[in-house]
Amino acid sequence: MTDPKLRVLIPADKIQARIRELGEQISRDYPTGNLHMICILKGATFFMADLARAMTRGVFIDFMGISSYGKGKSSSGEVRVTKDLDISVEGANVLIVEDIVDSGVTLNYLMHLLDQRKPHSIRIAALLDKPERRLRPVHCAYVGFKIPDEFVVGYGLDYAEQYRNLDAICVLEETGAANAPAG
Numbered sequence: 001m002t003d004p005k006l007r008v009l010i011p012a013d014k015i016q017a018r019i020r021e022l023g024e025q026i027s028r029d030y031p032t033g034n035l036h037m038i039c040i041l042k043g044a045t046f047f048m049a050d051l052a053r054a055m056t057r058g059v060f061i062d063f064m065g066i067s068s069y070g071k072g073k074s075s076s077g078e079v080r081v082t083k084d085l086d087i088s089v090e091g092a093n094v095l096i097v098e099d100i101v102d103s104g105v106t107l108n109y110l111m112h113l114l115d116q117r118k119p120h121s122i123r124i125a126a127l128l129d130k131p132e133r134r135l136r137p138v139h140c141a142y143v144g145f146k147i148p149d150e151f152v153v154g155y156g157l158d159y160a161e162q163y164r165n166l167d168a169i170c171v172l173e174e175t176g177a178a179n180a181p182a183g
């Protein structure tokens with residue numbers, strides 16, 4: 001896709017190589033026991049699909065819908081569960097699979113919520129981390145890439161539901177963002 005508003009930050013081959021490393025590392029870290037990979041919709045769907053296939057052990061996969069952002073670029077601060085898990089996580093090792101940790105509001109909330117369901121352990125795998133933006137403490141056991149404080153799209157991440165199907169992570173330049181149609 002050629003779009004003057006987009007600047008490639010992480011090309012597709014780098015994303016794939018890093019995910020293969022993460023899959024091997026995470027598989028080594030969980031030699032036994034059930035592992036439930038929980039994809040946070042919709043942004044983490046591409047990461048989940050590739051990470052699950054990079055795992056060298058069996059996993060359960062499940063999906064959770066959480067909404068904390070409206071159509072713009074900044075968090076509303078409100079977190080809402082829009083789709084709950086299908087499979088119980090009681091006694092299981094839980095790996096939350098998230099696209100990006102920004103303010104940390106979403107994951108901080110989710111960690112507390114899932115902790116009440118008595119899993120054996122909970123860890124987070126986030127493809128991207130913007131540490132400068134943190135408002136709430138969140139520990140990510142696995143991070144694909146630390147990135148600067150810039151708004152990114154692609155590989156699942158959106159701006160107003162656009163750009164998710166780019167195979168690279170791209171910075172959405174300010175001028176373009178202001179002109180992007182909403183919805």
Ligand code: IMP
Nearest residue numbers: 043101102103104105106151152157158
């Ligand atoms: P947090 O609660 O502020 O950490 O926000 C987490 C959610 O905000 C992520 O799951 C994304 O859906 C969204 N988000 C945060 N930063 C970006 C970005 O740079 N591009 C696209 N979505 C983002």
Ligand code: MG
Nearest residue numbers: 043069157158
């Ligand atoms: Mg989003």
